Amino acid sequence: MNVNQQTPMASPYGPPQPGYGQPSYAPLGGGYPGPYGPYNGPAAAYQPGAPPQGYSPYASFPSKAVAANPVSDLSSPLDLGPARGPLTSAPRPVSTPQAYSQYPQGDSQNGPPPMDHSMAQPAHRSPVSQPYSQGAMNLSGPHPSYSQQYGAPPPMQQVTNQMSGMQIGSGPPTSVGPGYAHHPSTQPPISAAYSSAAPPSYTQAPPLSAAPSQPPPPSEPAASQPYYGGPPPPQQQPFPSAHHPSQPFVSSSPYLGPPSQPQAPPVSQQQSFPPGPPAQQPFPNSAPPPVSQASYSGPPPLTQHSFPPSSQSGPFPPISISPSQYPGPQPQSQPGPPPFHSGPSPRGPVPPPSMSQQQANHLPPGPMQQQQPPQPGMQGGYPTQQNGAFGQPRGPQPGYAGPQYPGQQNYGAGPAPAPAPPAQKRLDPDSIPSPQASELPAVQKSRHRIDPDAIPSPIQVIEDDRVNKSSEPFTTGVKGQAPPLVTTNFQVKDQGNASPRFIRCTAYNMPCTADMAKQSQVPLAAVIKPLAMLPPDETPPYIVDHGEGGPIRCNRCKAYMCPYMQFIEGGRRFQCGFCSCVTEVPPHYFQHLDHTGKRVDCYDRPELSQGSYEFVATVDYCKNNKLPQPPSFIFFIDVSYNAVKSGMVNIVCQELKTLLDYLPRENPEADSVVRVGFVTYNKVLHFYNVKSSLAQPQMMVVSDVSDMFLPLLDGFLVGVNDSRMVIESLLDQIPEMFADTRETETVFGPVIQAGLEALKAADCAGKLFVFHSTLPIAEAPGKLKNREDKKLVGTDKEKSLFQPQSGFYSNLSKECVAQGCCVDLFLFPNQYVDVATLGVVPVSTGGSVYKYTYFQAETDRERFLNDLRRDVQKPMGFDAVMRVRTSTGIRATDFFGSFFMSNTTDVELAGLDCDKTVTVEFRHDDKLSEDTGALMQCAVLYTSCSGQRRLRVHNMAVNCCSQLADLYRNCETDTIINFFSKYAYRSILNTPTKTVRDTMVNQCAQILACYRKNCASPSSAGQLILPECMKLLPVYLNCVLKSDVLQPGADISLDDRAYLRQLLSCMDVSESHIFFYPRLLPLVKLDGGSLPMAVRNSEERLSKGGVYLLETGLHLFLWVGANAQQELLSNIFGTPTFSQIDPNMTSLPELDNPFSQRLREIIDSFRSQRSRYMKLMVVKQEDKAELIFKHFLCEDKSTSGGASYVDFLCHMHKEIRQLLS
């Protein structure tokens, strides 16, 4: 919402900030809204007057949050005046649209950076701007909605909204408003109160007003401008200072400033909006303010109306949007007018409304609190209520909301509350709510609504990043530079640091001290994908051979030669960048230095100039000091009744015949040196002798599964080409031989033991492909019992379900790792198979688990085969050991992924393929220096698929910072979420799920609170201020919390959860991103090479008349609206009738029209991007299957009780406020 962070930044965004400037909300609450409202109409000048009106407006506004905002404006007025002045001047008059446009422009120009997250981020990263922008974004979002609702009023509303936005910026203004009056008191209270008062405060308006009004104008402008400059983060602070009152708004303050000015006129609002929009970037940018607003407004209103009461979410949006919303709110001031429009009643009643509002406002004081609640709703207000209750809170909120929303929306109102805030703030929204509710039930409802468009939008962030960063190659030479998002297509140039395709860090500026790190709670981690595949236009790591002596290394810490080694004494020695130890340069490696102290051959040697490269390892790096044998692949096929019946056996055998020609190899010209072996099994194992000299394969049955051994040596592992005839004969016969089997029991432990024995006997590493169907209940080691007990779900004992049944498989995996035996498990279960236990070995050996529940040959064949093909073909290393070295001061302390560790430093991977990721957490063990930064070197020693021993080295240098702001400016939310989710998914093994969830929420709250406290410009407590880089943290975190693993629905089996849990453990950032926040594409115009822009994952975004494609990383859904155009259906399905679409189809018909072709292209390209094949499901609206589909609309409330985005945001806000108070 307010994401003040940006606010500060916002300065540029100024406008947005205001929006953000939750303050605005507050202010709104302050009742300023009322005034503003009027003001809005009046514009700037009115602000003052407005406030009162605001109040009234509030009443009315409530429904139209905007109106409220205006109030905030009230405060802002003053500020706004100033602030806006700059911005607005033109805009103001312009009215919203213009304003928007202006803002946008302005934003784009100034603001853009701030406003637009993307924009802002890049530019602002440095400072606050980002946050602001976000905030702004959000805010703006909401506004629009309002406007729409009001329809006619829209303009007004919009204006108001904008205003509010402005306010938002000024949001703080609330304080302003109050601030002016009470500012100091109010604001503080606000901040404190935010929860209660916050709303108002949020209302950027208030802040805006406040900030703007007071100092804002001056300071803000200044500040804002500076910000715009993209300059100093401090600005934020300054703002605060400037805004004093607005403090909270601080961030927004700048905005406020502008807004305020504009406020006077409606423009201001507009302006605010603009910022808002800009903040939202996309919107602003694209269809600038108007559009965005419009669109937003459109929806929002509806939602609001409808939702308001029900969904507090409504409020939230504003929150997130804070800036924008605020603007909205501010608008309130303007809205004041709008409110009227919208809530004519209010207006008419204006007085009354005002009354009511006032009451509210007054109440506000009371209400303020209430309002705050709303704000929480937004931020504080909402939070409080909502937060408290979150999902449910709404109920209360309504009540609260009523007031709150109003407040929020009204920020203006907020402002009003602002005054109250002081007192109220302390009061609790909760208490107030009821009264409010009673007071303004109907209105409340409408008010409650937070416009979802106003809260930070992942889509917008992604889009901005794409627009801004995909054009230029990303060069890795600059330390501390965050790479483009994973969703962006970009080229990487390795200039000394590892490509983000290999390593992504959560923070590219590490705090210098452990205290800082602890204070911020931002995890310091790197997500490493050592063997990642690079796109064709990037060069794979060069191979370096240092000769018989092996790679040159530091004597002490054993770090490998890398660009961070400093050559001294004319090149005779080098100093290690990690441990500072000085090591002699071996004669054969000596080279002179140039005048800068660089080796002359620096650019001839990859290890001196590149971030990633490979060494050829010598025999010293081999097991038993013996060069390794080429690896082997062994296929274990379950031939029990279920496996045969499902068609799996047949498919596998058929496929293997061709697949064996595609075994991994390094030289595409030569045959693969990988040897293969085959085993089938049910409750006994059948080994096959496929020696090339045999006319027919020979089957050797081992029934003594209690004590597994390898029955044959010669002829078990063979070269594919040598034994092709025999192998083909075997694969032909296997399905026949077991076609009539009646054996239903299977073993599992002995299967892996057999593979292990085979590899031991052949003295090589390798990979086992196990195709398994049922719970292994046959009498044998590793026998399992069915322990699926849904009653344990949700209890403290739930964790036991994720733990393996016995230690058998853990021990077995140790042996496997020691031998370099990697296990890939393909499951075809019809019922519980205890993935938690069966997955132990694959997970510990660097393998993968694939699960095809209720496998049916017809429908799942394609997915399975594609997975299998990829799994067999993909490049991988064997018998790998990974070690992460770091420079003094930090240390790799924790590792997540599919591997085994026998000590605390070495990550042992029996197999490591190109999709496997290891996440490493770092902790301080000393101080870091800003001068040298922090270095990490990840070295992976492995055996290539041709049997060569290699060492892959990735180097990464990041900056160190002594200012928290730097940390927040240079972190990557997607990576943080990747880390958090892995951490959480692992924690549920030992901790009750609920505790895990709480811990995560808490940590995130701390991160954000820390930012708020230390980096954001002061603003009303009711304002939610998010760092630009982290503005999506709440939405993503919510997705994590709602995921099936952490919050299972009734239809999610334990196996599914265990499966997903294991799956996540080795996902890279782009996979985890789409896993938690799926991509939803509207299929409209598919012409041209670019994809349509995604929409947010919410049912609201779905149009009955449209068709959408949803990609989750594991599934593809094609959602068909009930009223989809016939032409569209014809193009896609070849039938114009909705009812004739076959929901069971797994691939689209190949139709000869551009649309169909393009769609299939898109689907194919999606699939090719993922390591697992995504099966396509066609979901018809209203169909039963739609439930599954809806499950992935992660911004909505989930059926399993997961909060909607808006609700969660409010909750976060509340948590933050609690931490701050």
Place this chain on the structure above:
Amino acid sequence: MATYQEFIQQNEDRDGVRFSWNLWPSSRLEATRLVVPVSCLFTPLKERPDLPPVQYEPVLCSRANCKAVLNPLCQVDYRAKIWACNFCFQRNPFPPSYAGISDVNQPAELMPQFSTIEYIVQRSPPNPLIFLYVVDTCLEEEDLQALKESLQMSLSLLPPNALVGLITFGRMVQVHELSCEGIAKSYVFRGTKELSSKQIQEMLGLTNPSASGPQGRPAAPQDPAVTCRFLQPVHKVDMNLTDLLGELQRDPWPVPQGKRPLRSTGIALSIAVGLLEGTFPNTGARVMMFMGGPPTQGPGMVVGDELKTPIRSWHDITKDNARHLKKATKYYDALANRAAVNGHSIDIYACALDQTGLLEMKCLSNLTGGHIAMGDSFNTSLFKQTFQRVFSKDHNGEFRMAFGGTLEVKASRELKVSGAIGPCVSLNTKGPCISENEVGVGGTTQWKICSLSPSTTLALYFEVVNQHNAPIPQGGRGAVQFVTQYQHSNTQRRIRVTTVARNWADAQSQIQHIESSFDQEASAVIMARLGVFRAESEEGPDVLRWLDRQLIRLFMFHLRRSPFLQVFNNSPDECSYYRHHFVRQDLTQSLIMIQPILYSYSFHGPPEPVLLDSGSILPDRILLMDTFFQLVIYHGETIAQWRKAGYQEQPEYENFKHLLVAPVDDAQEILQTRFPMPRYIDTEHGGSQARFLLSKVNPSQTHNNLYSWGQETGAPILTDDVSLQVFMDHLKKLAVSSAA
């Protein structure tokens, strides 16, 4: 009246029985004084081409604990259609089918010439013969190839309906499934883990609850193909099996330097036994194990796989230094008993230059009636022909083998059964005529002989229990009835009944008669068996001393020097091998074993038997010695020189050529019939192989007395053993001094 000689011969020809005494002392006391107990050698399946089996069932005495079979010695009341059992004197009515019986219309079993008669029983469905090959794959390529060929050849010798199975072993044990098309399947077991019979059957997938009858003794499966994939009729799987054998590879596991290959013989056998136990209990079956070295791992291992540790010798055994001996023996003992209980016999064909562990494994064959053949390599005619001879056929074109035999002995009241020595196990059947005094395998009236050949001969020992003060009426006769049930190789179930009787004599009054009825040869063999039996379980010297005390006979001199009792110069395995054959061969063969036969060929006349004495070794003679296990042709010094000079090639010395060929021809004749194939040795004076001859002859001339005798007859033997002369002198002295 014929001489005893003739009487004895006639009895042997007709009934296959030779008693030590043909007149029995009538009281216990007197019998004891005779030293040699009343005992007999009985050849149950003595070939009787002239004996047509009758197609009905025997008539049994109705007394529950008697059940003797109607025989020519019974008193019959043709009028009342009643017969009296000559063992228990029970009077039994003839069954209805005998209604037409009369003086002139007697059933065969009442005719005196049918003292031995064979019945064909139709009771149960015929069981197929079962042959289970257990093949060692840790062989040299050449050996394995030869073995494979022998095995493939043997398939053609089997009756088409016989069931065959194949187990191969090396480091692992593989049970091959024969019924499958396409892919050859086998079940693999690790060679180190002992499994219970139940586990084996489970692992082989044989525990099909519907397959085993409720009575625990499932009738022979109606369709064996269904119940057991591992044993299939030859005619069905001939091709499969031939291919399978053809593709048999040497054990693929690498054998490191200085190690023996890992051979899981113990497990392979236990699986073979377990397999048959589970599928065909109480059905005749033959497990044929071919091994090329000692078991080196798992239960039943005889020696470790370290080549630096040699296999146990007598020296180690006496020093109690043979680590694996007891354990392995116990293991194989248990296996043998299991197999015997189920009527399965186990053959061992061991071909290796070193010992293969026969000492430990001998009981497998000894208790189950299986064969043991020992050779140096599978690629020798010794093995090939021996193996081929296992499948030799009689004049009816039927195998000279029978399965699942049970021998029951019934005796008159005055006589009790002490025990039996031979390839049998006790069935622990209690009855009235069991002596408390056990000799050999006793305590029962029934023995199981899992596999029989026409030459299989048991020694049976009796005890006269009649008290001295209860004289037997003059002319009283003691009777013994042998009832042998078995499965004929044509799958018929048959019962052969032999009933014999001897007169009682009062030792005080008729001592001369008794003396004259003494069968020296039979007694010698009988006592030798007893000696061997004791040697198996007691210390060698003790047995010798016992023997010395018991007997003073010529042949005993040779017996003392034979490998049956004397272990010097023979490995433990060889001793086991020799003893194995000694306790089962018929009288003639046994005698040859004790006292080898020596023929002399010269220009002076036709071949003549000569004394087994060093004095018979002359330069101008060719000697042919038959020790049963070896056939040695020894060319005297002169003859050897002539032969070397090639005179036999010159037409004018054709007589010399004939002289050279004569013993070879004779040897061939012996080789034709002998089972197992004897080792055929062609040597000459001074040849290294001449030791076979020199070790056997009576060392009448040694390096000690060579010059005192001064003659240039014969060749001196370098030995410290006493000569027969010395031995006899000593005996005489003893006989006189200890006569009391």
